[in-house]
Amino acid sequence: MQRLLFLPIFLFSALLFAQKSSPKPNVIYIFADDLGYGELGCYGQKKIKTPNLDRLAAGGMRFTQHYSSAPVCAPSRCGLMTGRHTGHTYIRGNYELGGFEDDKEGGQMPLNEGAFTLGHLFQQAGYKTGAVGKWGMGMANTTGNPNQQGFDFFYGLLCQKQSHNFYPTHLWKNGEKVPLNNSFIRVHKPMAEGDENYEYYTGKEYAIDKMTEQASAFITENKNKPFFLYLPYTLPHLSLQAPAEAVKEYIGQFEDKPYRGQHGYASTRYQYATYAAMISYLDKQVGIIWDLLKKSGLEENTIIMFSSDNGATFDKAVDTRFFASNGNLRGVKRDVYEGGIRMPMIAYWKNKIKAGQTTDHISAQYDVLATCAELVGIKPATATDGISFLPTLLKKGTQKKHDFLYFEFPENGGQLAIRIGNWKGVKRNMKTNPNAVWEVYDLATDESEQTNVAAQHPELIPQFDAIVKREHRPSHLQEWEFVDPKFEAKK
Numbered sequence: 112m113q114r115l116l117f118l119p120i121f122l123f124s125a126l127l128f129a130q131k132s133s134p135k136p137n138v139i140y141i142f143a144d145d146l147g148y149g150e151l152g153c154y155g156q157k158k159i160k161t162p163n164l165d166r167l168a169a170g171g172m173r174f175t176q177h178y179s180s181a182p183v184c185a186p187s188r189c190g191l192m193t194g195r196h197t198g199h200t201y202i203r204g205n206y207e208l209g210g211f212e213d214d215k216e217g218g219q220m221p222l223n224e225g226a227f228t229l230g231h232l233f234q235q236a237g238y239k240t241g242a243v244g245k246w247g248m249g250m251a252n253t254t255g256n257p258n259q260q261g262f263d264f265f266y267g268l269l270c271q272k273q274s275h276n277f278y279p280t281h282l283w284k285n286g287e288k289v290p291l292n293n294s295f296i297r298v299h300k301p302m303a304e305g306d307e308n309y310e311y312y313t314g315k316e317y318a319i320d321k322m323t324e325q326a327s328a329f330i331t332e333n334k335n336k337p338f339f340l341y342l343p344y345t346l347p348h349l350s351l352q353a354p355a356e357a358v359k360e361y362i363g364q365f366e367d368k369p370y371r372g373q374h375g376y377a378s379t380r381y382q383y384a385t386y387a388a389m390i391s392y393l394d395k396q397v398g399i400i401w402d403l404l405k406k407s408g409l410e411e412n413t414i415i416m417f418s419s420d421n422g423a424t425f426d427k428a429v430d431t432r433f434f435a436s437n438g439n440l441r442g443v444k445r446d447v448y449e450g451g452i453r454m455p456m457i458a459y460w461k462n463k464i465k466a467g468q469t470t471d472h473i474s475a476q477y478d479v480l481a482t483c484a485e486l487v488g489i490k491p492a493t494a495t496d497g498i499s500f501l502p503t504l505l506k507k508g509t510q511k512k513h514d515f516l517y518f519e520f521p522e523n524g525g526q527l528a529i530r531i532g533n534w535k536g537v538k539r540n541m542k543t544n545p546n547a548v549w550e551v552y553d554l555a556t557d558e559s560e561q562t563n564v565a566a567q568h569p570e571l572i573p574q575f576d577a578i579v580k581r582e583h584r585p586s587h588l589q590e591w592e593f594v595d596p597k598f599e600a601k602k
Contacts, residue, residue, distance in 0.1 A: 135236065135337040136460070137413040138483060139400065140229075142191070142343035143393060144184070144245060144274070146455065147423030147431060149438030150347075150390055154455050158365070158434055159387045163398035164417060164457065171415075171459030172468040172504060178475040178530075179421050181520055182444055182451035184271050185219050185247050187420040187476065188343070192228040192248070192260070194480030194495030197519040198582040201226065202248060203591045204522045211272050213280055213295060218270040220588075221249025222260055227493040229480055230261020233339035236487040239263055241329040243322050244343035247271035251286035258285055262341070266325040268318070274345040275299070275376065277352040278314025282321060291316040298350045302371045302378035312377040317354055319346060323396045327403050334407050339483075342400070343420075346393035347386060349428050350377030357388040357395075365433075374427035386429050414460040414486070414504075418476060422451040441560040447518050447528035447537060448560050464504050472503045473530065475516055517582045525593035529575050534568070535560065536575040542593050549575055 148154060151161045153168040180190020181197050189195075189202035197203050201223045209217020222228075230240045241264040242257050249255015250269050257265040266284045268274045278293040293314035302308050326342055351370060361384035372378040379385045397417065404410040423429075423436035424444045431443060442448030454476070458464055481497035482504075484490060496517075502510040518528040525541035533555040538547045549572055551565040565572070583594045592598075 134412055135238070135487060136463075137338050137340075137409060138233070138238075138486070139340045139342060139404075139413060139415045140479065141397060141400070141415065141417045142188075142244070142341070143417070143419040144343065144345045144348035145421060145424045145444055146347055146390065146393070146419035147434075147436035147438070147443075148440055148450070148453050148455055149435045150423060151394075151455050153457070155438055156434070159390045160360075161390065161394040163394045163401060167397065167401065167415065167417065167459045168457045170461070170466045171457060171464045172470055174456035174458070174474065175469060175471050176473045177418065177454050177456035178452050178473075178516060178518075179419070179454050180475060180477050181518065182421045182442075182446055183520075183522065184245075184420055186520070188247055189222065191420075191476045191479055192222070192230075193226055193493075194229075194477050194491065194497040196475070196477050196496045196517045196582070198517050198579075198594075199496060199584050201587070203519065203586055203588075205271070206588065206590070207272065209270060209272070211275070211297070211299065216250070216270050216273060218250040218253070218255070219247055221253035221255030224254040226260060227491060228261040229339070229341065229483060230257070232261070232480060232484055232489055232491060233487065234261055234263070235492075236489045237337060238487075239333045239336055239338045240341075241265070241326070241333075241338065242341040242343070243267050243326040243329065244341075245271055245274045245345050246343070247274075251283065256286065264329055267322055267343075268345065274318075274348060275350055277318050277345065277350065278312075278316065279318055282318060284325075291318070291321065296377070298377045299372070299375045301373055306380070309378060309380055312350070312352060312379070313355075317352075319344060319392065319396060323399055326400060330400070330403055330409070331407065334409055344393055344396060346396075347389040349375075349424055351379040351382065351385040351389070351428055352377050353385050353388040353392055357392045358385050360391065361385075361387045370428055372428075376428045382429070383433065386434070411461045411463075414458065414463070416459075416479070417455070417457040419454045422446070422453070439559050445520075445523045447520055447526045447539075449535075449554075449558065452518060452528070458504050460504070465506065470503055472500060472510060473513060473516065474498075474500050474503075475513075515578055517578060519583065519594060521586075521591040521593050527579060527594070529578055530554070531571070531574060531578075534571055536571065545596075 152165040181187040206220035242262040244267045365383040370382040423431045437450035440450035442450035478497040481499040485499040502508040516530040527538040535552045537550040552560040
């Protein structure tokens with residue numbers, strides 16, 4: 112009788128010990144740069160191959176109504192890192208502090224001292240933290256230094272202007288310049304006549320390869336402890352530069368044409384093939400990281416999230432309409448219409464996130480901090496605007512919903528956007544017209560935002576106005592203060 116009682120007690124104790132000692136999940140957040148909603152196969156892309164990301168989506172969850180924090184790089188990254196929408200974020204636009212030349216590298220508006228980031232959250236939870244790729248929130252000698260903003264390890268580009276060139280002369284590693292075997296390329300110089308001049312825009316060491324090498328090393332070095340890896344690749348942001356073997360896969364598939372830098376960014380013989388190759392090369396990097404997790408025995412204890420910082424870029428060096436880069440959505444990068452801010456979002460966690468799921472849960476990248484906080488059981492040190500979507504990922508508990516999503520963007524004329532359920536309000540050109548009226552769209556029936564129904568739904572206007580009044584916090588920069596300026600706004 113005693114033996115029969117002892118066995119269940121022993122097993123129960125063992126189970127408790129296993130629960131207490133189960134390893135914390137690793138988290139890898141992969142961020143594309145200017146990748147549109149429609150540029151992955153799993154989001155309807157027909158011309159560009161993305162097999163790894165398609166498999167990742169098939170093995171996990173694909174979001175259909177997930178938003179960036181802003182329609183350009185720096186404020187989008189700030190929203191992701193701090194969990195705040197752009198009415199509250201410290202960085203609200205691409206505020207440049209230097210030039211493109213190496214000796215003028217000055218970065219952008221630095222993240223503020225005292226900010227609480229995703230990196231800080233994971234450090235408090237006992238994780239090793241790494242950031243590999245494009246930072247864009249301050250140089251190493253500023254308060255925005257990633258090593259002072261929650262990341263034990265950083266490798267990549269501190270200044271986003273340097274990321275316009277995929278063959279830079281250097282990258283940065285923990286505040287120190289790391290030389291690459293490339294000569295300086297003035298990527299925004301129109302190409303001189305003569306096909307031999309295309310070679311000017313190609314270097315020897317492709318920055319993306321170096322990023323993947325360092326990301327892989329970080330994973331390997333920390334495979335026996337919990338880690339968080341923020342992996343903001345610079346693909347497919349212009350310039351049009353990709354390794355020759357990657358471009359070769361697409362040569363002849365399109366009625367291609369050369370690009371000679373007439374709108375800025377690097378010139379290339381094959382405009383469409385190069386752009387497609389850049390997205391496929393990004394997909395290849397995801398495959399390399401995923402394979403490493405499998406070989407290292409880390410796949411089942413690692414959640415991978417993949418998204419993009421904003422919509423596909425301008426129709427200049429690349430024809431985004433040719434690739435249907437933003438799907439059927441209106442607008443591009445720098446617009447608060449859906450094409451500028453609705454993003455692909457994939458979440459994968461083997462045996463934890465059920466395979467083959469699609470969710471229409473309305474979410475934003477400023478929800479990621481709250482989601483990770485719930486995942487690791489740490490409360491953020493500062494207030495955020497996010498709501499955890501972990502219940503959606505794991506199908507456990509009750510998923511809270513946003514009353515609204517808020518977007519405030521001081522560039523491209525000054526724009527606002529608010530989503531309440533399926534209603535979307537947009538204001539544009541507020542710097543020149545402070546009394547701009549709301550456009551209203553019903554995303555349930557008009558995802559492409561073609562029919563303004565403001566006249567039919569006047570009851571929504573006071574709701575939008577009340578949200579702006581409540582959510583807008585004055586910025587520390589006059590250039591960003593267009594919602595309620597206490598001065599004559601700059602045109």
